[in-house]
Every structure is written in structure tokens, then in C-alpha cells.
Amino acid sequence: MAKKAPPTTSETRPTSNAQPAATIRHGNLKCVLWRNEGDKGPWYVADLVRTFKTEAGFQDTNRVAGEDLLRLAFLAQQAYAQVLELKAHDKADRQEGPHEPHY
DSSP: OOOOOOSOEEEOOOBTTBOOSEEEEETTEEEEEEEEEETTEEEEEEEEEEEEEETTEEEEESOOOGGGHHHHHHHHHHHHHHHHHHHHHHHHHHHHOOOSOOO
């Protein structure tokens, strides 16, 4: 499937010992995707957050203003597409054997 270049960025950042599978940004909104292992194989969860600046620096919250809901929906749609792609890579890895992750 061909991808259009959306007005977002995708990145991977380490946090303590765990690394997110992907981070998708749209302005001050971001979705961090986490890969988990279970008895039935890998599965993904998402943290949807809004970043804001205070005197103490940048902070994240899960509270979103009403006017940001459509942007959040757009971000969630992109995150869903990213999860499908990550699952496809997981499936291919199981069929081909282990090698470098496709993050």
C-alpha cells in the first residue's frame, strides 16, 4: 500500500530500559506505541498525550481540548496504521526467523 507523507513525524526514543515501537507526532499531540509480549505473541498498546510547556519545562497530559479532538482522531488513525504495519513485520519475522527489528 502506498503511503502519503503526512504532516507528522515518527521516531523511536529510549525510555529507561524499554523502547517504544514508534512515536507518532502531530504538533503538540503524540502517540507512543509500545510492543508487549504475551502467550499468544506480541501485542501493542498506545499512549495518546498532549505536550505543553510550563515554567518547569515541557510536560505531557492525557487531557485534550475539544478543538484538538479531530487532530487526535487523525493521530489515532495513523497510529492504527502503524500498529498494522508493526504486526505485519512481527508475522514476517515469525515466518522468516529472527533478525533486526523493523522499528
